[in-house]
Amino acid sequence: MMVVMSGDATHQDAHQVVALVRSAGGEAFVSRGGNRTVIGLTGDAELLGSIGLHRMRGVERVARTSDGYRLVSRVPGVERSVVDVAGVPIGPGTMTLIAGPCAVETPEQTLQAARLALAAGAVLLRGGAFKPRTSPYSFQGLGERGLRILADVREETGLPVVTEVLSAGDVELVAGYADMLQIGTRNMQNFPLLQAVGEAGRPVLLKRGMNATVEEWLMAAEYIAQRGTLDIVLCERGIRTFETSTRNTLDISAVPVAQGLSHLPVVVDPSHSAGRRDLVVPLSRAAVAAGADGVIVDLHPRPETSLCDGPQALGGQDVPELARAVEDAARLMGRRPARDLTGRRESGESGDLTGRRESGESGELTGGEASEDRGLVTV
Amino acid sequence: MMVVMSGDATHQDAHQVVALVRSAGGEAFVSRGGNRTVIGLTGDAELLGSIGLHRMRGVERVARTSDGYRLVSRVPGVERSVVDVAGVPIGPGTMTLIAGPCAVETPEQTLQAARLALAAGAVLLRGGAFKPRTSPYSFQGLGERGLRILADVREETGLPVVTEVLSAGDVELVAGYADMLQIGTRNMQNFPLLQAVGEAGRPVLLKRGMNATVEEWLMAAEYIAQRGTLDIVLCERGIRTFETSTRNTLDISAVPVAQGLSHLPVVVDPSHSAGRRDLVVPLSRAAVAAGADGVIVDLHPRPETSLCDGPQALGGQDVPELARAVEDAARLMGRRPARDLTGRRESGESGDLTGRRESGESGELTGGEASEDRGLVTV
Amino acid sequence: MMVVMSGDATHQDAHQVVALVRSAGGEAFVSRGGNRTVIGLTGDAELLGSIGLHRMRGVERVARTSDGYRLVSRVPGVERSVVDVAGVPIGPGTMTLIAGPCAVETPEQTLQAARLALAAGAVLLRGGAFKPRTSPYSFQGLGERGLRILADVREETGLPVVTEVLSAGDVELVAGYADMLQIGTRNMQNFPLLQAVGEAGRPVLLKRGMNATVEEWLMAAEYIAQRGTLDIVLCERGIRTFETSTRNTLDISAVPVAQGLSHLPVVVDPSHSAGRRDLVVPLSRAAVAAGADGVIVDLHPRPETSLCDGPQALGGQDVPELARAVEDAARLMGRRPARDLTGRRESGESGDLTGRRESGESGELTGGEASEDRGLVTV
């Protein structure tokens, strides 16, 4: 069971809900996002349904959910969430491009990659300081030095930073530098890490395990949400199959499936899915057309010298095509490039940051987001 | 090795190439499509490279290929193929929608489904008379009676017919009614059947095996081509993975991968991939955005009463959304809906049937097909 | 629903069951094996349960089954089947080794391979005359010439022959030479072929599709059984996964799973599963230990010159180890090597051909077969 609080509900309102649930012998977990607060309940559902929760102040909706994920469940009639990352929206109505180098190598390389990202229309900078590598003899990332480089480049370019954290012990350190914490595919079921980032008070980018079902992915998100953070963005990055022409198989269907089951935004990583530079643009377009709320790609000023995953990184010459592909596809879907919003915002027009589409603004190519939502099986 | 003949090469020209190859101790397989003729060679490649094939009349190009598929290989600098199905083009530059019921059940149901297909913008009618079913106790299709119904509906609506053939012994029968022969996913490696359809003189729709690699799929196409028919359309329809929220996992990456390796057109079947009605529209859009040359969907006048795969069939109320999604995505990719071409063609404008894009016609949204091709690893 | 006839039931008894079922508006499919006759029913189960079938002459048991496979279902309390191939038993109580070359290449190679097979303890000769090959340019088998070689080698060695048939049109030809018809992994869902072999009156070796679930495999067996032949042996041969160190992944669990769901014998092909010579012996031992009723392996007098799958074929130097491994493992499981029975049988002791274990004969190592059966979920 899950209680959705209204937009103007106060902390006090949430506390009262928790108190009532506990007095009835249940337990309640409050999870807060920039966009909304929800409260997940455990205990006797029939009893909890009878204590008048829906009449409490600040309560918008009380809904039954699956027994597995609750806080991240999509409730019919309640909009999907927008996650705000240092002013950048990710969610319905907008198209958010995240780009940057797989690994932070040097200040120059990172700055150049960030400039390519800006040229491509990106509004968030990705880059790894702690790199999970299959071999212990591979480059493992620059660690805190890499984090400092990312912070410097953010200073220089204005791009908020998304970077991976590998262990619960590093969460505080990484959260000190990053605007958004990334959980990598190999850590999707590293439960102590999920719990630690859930308590860190930063938005989280949760990559799908390369072997995880959509249900397990949502359950991993629930681990984070249960510890307090509802600002979670799901990232599809390919699953393992028998096919060998690509590194993994991008599960494009997972985008509408996850959006039907959960209110969380879903983005796609075409670079790590395919592991091939030549597929990044077509897969980015496909991702947007399938309804993704954003795309995250590897960019490197000199892919051929990259210390990590060079064969999949786009270089400078690929940027115009990527930019055009994402922008055209966003227009097809009736979505506004997040860049437009963040640009406006700098001149004070922050009112539109929730990403809601204004009527008429999507011109002839309407129907995208709306139609994607229609008819999906929910909760 | 492979010899690509020029557009104006004659049968005699091809025969002379074959004769020269044989005189040098090699073997040659001539494969003809509406669009081009190619000749695949086996034997001592070094020797065959030295006998002056490139100087023979009607020869456009002599190219090295993989040892596996040859006739279906993509040769750098040679355009991808357009397959003509009773006047309907499938290939680069156009977007071909194929639609119809999973199984032919009655004349009325088939006619109504065909009318829905027309309303959705489809230019080819799909429908099964011979149904491969997992259980011997399931409905197995109407057989020849179903073929006659399809022919009647073609008469009524003008839509050419695509239908599946299950065994070599039935090829002649089915080819007597159908405009295009379909090889189903379970028969992708039914080699005697591939050889029989390769000799039947009809275009072929070759579904990917649900467990087949892209390389095996192209090798299956080679079996058909080696027997004479180069008019083959590849159809991605989902592969088997551990994910259970969809029936199979649409391998969207296979579209650009196959187009990079082969000159054959590639279409996508979102209905059988996902097995869920609510995913057909988003996956159709994604397919077009990834560069597919067409989309094939299940339509049924009353999906809830369907004798076969009802949960995935779109019904009448879904048609406008499907039509808009495919048309908008085609425009994004700079492709012309095949309907426009076949429509024009009725009034005599058949010149554009090869599907080449006229300069300027794609407006602002250029770059789709062109960019999809750029940078792909070929042969 | 399914009717199991008793061992002394006559054809007339079966006909009367069919007649009664039809008179009640149902349909009945009679399937006969050397071991037993069963009749599968479709129609109103409640009604058919009320017409007194269990009281008819020759009826041993009337049982509910799944709606999918019926004739091949395991009914609690009814023993698993023994399939007799020209006097060689495959089933509980015995261990049947099948061996021979992947492909028939020459009379000498086939004869030498057969002699190796005999030395290894094999009682059936495998060998392909029609070879399904991924590439149309690979060796496709000798066709009927290969069948004649197999027949000659059978004459010479006394080993009955198992060989593959690729299309419905060839069934009569192949059945004219072979003692057992093999359906290959790529044809497991070639339904017209399954139906044709079901009518051919020969025992069938049905390989599991490399992408098929156990349930689909049993459904494929049902297609054969429904056409009259109940003498079907299931063969696990590896499934497709992401692991690349072996060609496919031997699904060893499928042995007890299939034996729990079906009364049909199950054998294992370690050669095609792994595609590596060094794994054949350990996997053969594992197969027997998991409860398999037999093992089928590739043998070649000179694996390094093999025209087909050389890297997985055992050669002469491997034979003693294979022989010892299979025999020791059979003893562990309380099974008698089929060789002992066929040997005895030549001197007239045919009474034991059903493969039932005589009490005490398995010495200290009892519990194998018996325990494997205990506790399995059935029908």
Place this chain on the structure above:
Amino acid sequence: MMVVMSGDATHQDAHQVVALVRSAGGEAFVSRGGNRTVIGLTGDAELLGSIGLHRMRGVERVARTSDGYRLVSRVPGVERSVVDVAGVPIGPGTMTLIAGPCAVETPEQTLQAARLALAAGAVLLRGGAFKPRTSPYSFQGLGERGLRILADVREETGLPVVTEVLSAGDVELVAGYADMLQIGTRNMQNFPLLQAVGEAGRPVLLKRGMNATVEEWLMAAEYIAQRGTLDIVLCERGIRTFETSTRNTLDISAVPVAQGLSHLPVVVDPSHSAGRRDLVVPLSRAAVAAGADGVIVDLHPRPETSLCDGPQALGGQDVPELARAVEDAARLMGRRPARDLTGRRESGESGDLTGRRESGESGELTGGEASEDRGLVTV
């Protein structure tokens, strides 16, 4: 590159090797097991091959290895390792049964499960105090209280304890109670955790990731070894495939494959592979027959009330069959049940703890372990 030290080499000998490698510009990682010490080298292989390492005191062998795993590579001519867990050997020549409850629930349940384990012939007790659960609302284990229960039960029964650790921050705590640290399937690529257990000075049981290739599994072992601990036991526990009749698919081939590539012992977990009680005994037998060095199974005094994975746990009534199956299969393979050795050891006969097989002791059923090793492709 890798240096294998001889059995009587001293710490000083290893230090001298490290010093020489560093003086030549390379880096050296010393990894110690009860059985042997090896030193992995990085740097210019040609140069390092020329500095006379093979002539240094205490050096048994200098070998080239793959670039990935080095310390865990199998070097031709060097025996596979025996890992000693508080006096219990795991490795060639012995058969080690590990058993216990999936999760520690109460002192009574744990003690009863341990007594069942002893009755089954187990020599190590498994049991989870920290449980990684897919859902945050599932029972997460008793934590340190569970560790204390395990220690008490060890006191009572004499069984050393294997238990899982979930995060680097808990390694010290868990190592304070456990005799062997388990890395679960979801953490196989949790690299900070691997490094932490590599420094903890306890033997490690490394489960294969359910989606990991054998190569990645060995690379994960290398992460541990690189931090100092060579006492690592690999545990195959099933991989994820499309088959749904079992929870995962036991990759039985991985046993001989991993033993061919690495000197580390390999055990099999049939309980978590299949997720079905009825398959545990046949799969245990198959594991031993495939060459596994041990088997680890779930036991519970009352499986039906288990808080975790009840459907797969064996209960008291299954113990005799399990005991007999493992013991008979061990005899088939010429292995001594580790119980015999640890039993003897209590009366002072500790000389055989390395697990080497005495000549003649395996009776007629020789050839198991020996033949499993013969012919495998190594390093």
